[in-house]
Amino acid sequence: MAKLSLRGVVKRFGENTVCDGIDLEVEEGQMVCLIGASGAGKSTVLRCVNLLEPIEDGEIFLDGVDISVPGLNPQPVRRRIGMVFQSYNLFPHMTAMENVMLAPRRVYGKSREELRPEIAELFTRFGLADRMEHYPDQLSGGQQQRVAIVRALAMKPEVMLFDEITSALDPQLVGEVLDVLRLLKESGMTMVLATHEMGFAREAADKVCFLKDGRILEEGSPETLFGAPKHPETKEFLARSLK
Amino acid sequence: MAKLSLRGVVKRFGENTVCDGIDLEVEEGQMVCLIGASGAGKSTVLRCVNLLEPIEDGEIFLDGVDISVPGLNPQPVRRRIGMVFQSYNLFPHMTAMENVMLAPRRVYGKSREELRPEIAELFTRFGLADRMEHYPDQLSGGQQQRVAIVRALAMKPEVMLFDEITSALDPQLVGEVLDVLRLLKESGMTMVLATHEMGFAREAADKVCFLKDGRILEEGSPETLFGAPKHPETKEFLARSLK
Amino acid sequence: HCADGKTLTDGKLTIATGNPAYYPWVMDNAPESGNGFEPAVAYAVASKMGFEAADVIWVRSSFDEAIQPGPKSFDFNMQQFSITEAREKVVDFSVPYYSAPMAVMVAANAAETEASVEALRDLIWGGVGTTTAVPMLTAIIQPNKDPMLYADTADVAAAMQAGQIDAAMFDLPTALYLSAVVVEGSKLLGQFPADRTENPDQFGMLMEEGNPLKACVNEAINALAESGELAGIEAEWLQETTGVPLID
Amino acid sequence: MKKDDAAGKTRRQIYEEKLRRRSLLIAGTSTVFAFLAVVVLVPLAPGWEKVKASFFNREVFVETFPKLLDAFLIDVMIFVWCAPAITALGLLIALARDVQSPALFPLRIFGAFYTDIFRGVPVVLTVYLIGFGIPGLGLPRPFNSPYIWGSLALILTYSAYVAEIFRSGIEAVHKSQRSAAQSLGLTDGDTMRFVILPQAIRQVIPSQMNMFIALQKDVALLSFIGPVEIFRQAGVFKSLMANFTPYVGAALIFLAVTVPATRYADYLLAKQNKERS
């Protein structure tokens, strides 16, 4: 049974159909990459999976259970699904450390003292050891995004959704972060990424989906999709992508 | 005479010295890339050049004229220097079109009608033809950044400062934008980029500067800097950067 | 005695006055001293009702507190309340203890105005909004410009000093006091005969609707009036009110 | 699953309709119960008849209401000329307090002083001091009108509050917006006018609405220095009839103006927010 599966997911903003019948299967431990041009709907798919947007039609299953039933309490689901945003969305009134500790403290009822060592370790791994007590506004873009990743990881979710998390990072850190993603994958984490890092998608993904105008035009293993794309639009997109 | 030159520029935030004596020469028509880890001070250098931050010490010359004299009226200088920000900074209460038209209208006193065709063309070039009347919040990250670039270009500046402008773009658009930068360079525009696109820096830059902790540790042509870095820190940074 | 068991506190008579209590009705804002027309009447009534001076308790109340529904904090309330039909529907009044003529006070710049209703019509008028001067003003003078109305006599005086109004209407004792002491250069133009309106302005003691004490108070006031004591008190404290010319 | 084309409704639409129905039901019944409770229980209180006679007296209401409406025109007039002056002055003071140039530092000080004084002193006192005090200095007739000086007092006081609200709005606009505008070569004035202020004003509309509703009601304070507006008129009736019903009439008139005003402002705000998200 697939860890996560989407069937005919439709999402509209007013007249604008942003997801137009998305079908997607993510197996336990798989890493699925969503690629596609800006505005294709990648971010929206991730937001729907995390129940941040109610969907107009279709279903979303987590471990075979329909989590898109209208009226379902979303919190227990969201706890099991971590998400990192394109635009960080750190809480500006809290230090980096407080940002990370908030959810584990409130959701799992752990104490600050309990959490501090393990979170400090995460910070150190992401090169933020000396930035733990800074406020988001005092951090550069790259530093902010790394704090956001730490924040999501601290919740130890079963599935992680990453929305272009490397966009604001310098190449050095992109490598570091992608290494972490690889480690996460080895440890069995199920992951869905919206990404522009074609190189990484090709190398590390189990499955790549090409989105255009709210539909998955083509999906498959990175070898087939990058090596021998079937759809002409996919070909064009890949051809025009650098590297 | 250099178009833009920095001599011993020092910038502090409280105790934190973010620029620690920056010397930099940018010749007319040159494209200079600043590279370096997150927090190295790249954004701050650009902000100082655009007189958005008063500097503690040192001088900045534009066409041989010291523009860092305390008390100088900064507007005429800023008009000659365009800047695109890491975090877009679009005006949320204006449509994309209004965002772009504001400065030419107010600074050069042009009318909306005069401006519309040329700006519409810029929008079309950046794949935003159908997004001109949208508000920033209605645009995806990539779309927002492209509007910000159009906004700066519409002022026809002599020098352009780009602060990681490709961070939020998908690979397809990165290529497109970098093409525009190449065109700009061919047309003789002087440019300073803070960038993580090592490939682009290597290919298109006239000079690359490696920043660390607010100092330029090493600078030179891309061939020398990427091919034979002298400083051990530069070596390490480049080695750890992907691609 | 007729008051037995009918007062707020047994054996005591609680009388309310204004906060502050105005000259010349009460001297020095101190009714306990018995100085002034109203305290003098109050103590006379109290003694007729069988209370020692020491048994009289003074409390303060605003006009609004006097007319609010529900239990009152006084047995009766004296602060120049005019008896009107409308008010009588809500509260009870004793028989009148004073009939007040209305007087016109004019500022220095209008001092030469002829004392006739026609001439007075052109002035800018003021008055205290909570008094019966207001209906009198509209009924008799019918000024050409809307009159200005104020919260108390001090504000009317200030407006006259600032040159914002030319004339104001008060009960005669108040007008005498204000023109003599407060508003420099002002003058008392004259008084209206008390029968000029259908209901002459008469002051009564205000009581809670259906207060059983009413009959007892009325009896006391009537007795004072018949014996001439009331006129004596009036002559003692409000003696200057005679000799002000009439307006017609 | 796919859309059920027979019913033409998706699962979510069905669920949302059900929710809507249920919440309407809850709202309806709870309102009815609350209403019944008040209507049935209050008249059982021993003093109800008296309270009714003095606060909700039909005759008094019918007699006084038309005259209260007349008097309300004066409030409206005063409001109509004060509100624009307050907005303009408030904005100027807010801008003075935001001046960046160190050479104009005295302006900032002046702005701070102004808001401190006029927010600190109760309106009534300002009305007395300016309304009686300045004309008392010896101004001739048309220029010593309580309308002029009373309005000035309101304008001074309220512009201090309004300035403070504008300033909080200006400060809530993120610094990066100023950077972006400046980097385009806009002057400080243009940056303020086209970039900062529109965002700041949008954000403070609810607070400013609060202020103007408060102003509409504080216009009543002008009655202290003479003008017979609705509040004084209600007070006069109250004294004459020893009855509080005229105040209830006045309250109804206020409600009839302020509630639609607030609702409309809220609607505008919601529309704006929706447009941009």
Added chain:
Amino acid sequence: MKKDDAAGKTRRQIYEEKLRRRSLLIAGTSTVFAFLAVVVLVPLAPGWEKVKASFFNREVFVETFPKLLDAFLIDVMIFVWCAPAITALGLLIALARDVQSPALFPLRIFGAFYTDIFRGVPVVLTVYLIGFGIPGLGLPRPFNSPYIWGSLALILTYSAYVAEIFRSGIEAVHKSQRSAAQSLGLTDGDTMRFVILPQAIRQVIPSQMNMFIALQKDVALLSFIGPVEIFRQAGVFKSLMANFTPYVGAALIFLAVTVPATRYADYLLAKQNKERS
């Protein structure tokens, strides 16, 4: 060039010092001139002596000031018990108006109703209606105190304003903050409490300060139903002495409380802003 080590000052430091000196000079001279203008010119007005005697009368001031201070304690008392109740109730109403679940829709309606009514009706009327009306229903002695019911009237009115301000603050926090908190699995309650409210409250502090300063002054309205607080006391002295000086005394007392309070709030706000930028 490099730091001039002899003087120990950079070009910028020298420039900024010069600017500072110049602006202090301008501020100083302009203040002195404005002050002189007022002090010299006003007493030349023909009515000055009279205005001085009735607004700035030394004797009256000396006599009344201590008693005004005494009366001010009542204001302070009422403020002290009303302010927390207003904040709490205002916050609750704001939260009710922000409720997301459609099932709790009636709560939103109630919140909207509440703010409409109590912002729409002038405070004075609420004070009359509740302060005289409810005790008039026949409550026995300790429970018909004007302090209890007058305070309730203030609390009801002001909580409506305060709720509106809280709500504007809540809406000004960007939606993405809510998304981020929800994606971490926080409940709606925790999201509000730890993420939205702290940002919202920080933003509305200046507006709330305005409200509480206004409240401090509206406490005076309780005097309509009996309590002799500073305003009534000043009014009594004014009537008694036909002199407005007691109001000036009252204003000074208010200023002495409100100005430091505002300054302190501004300082806190500035400190917070600096910490985070």
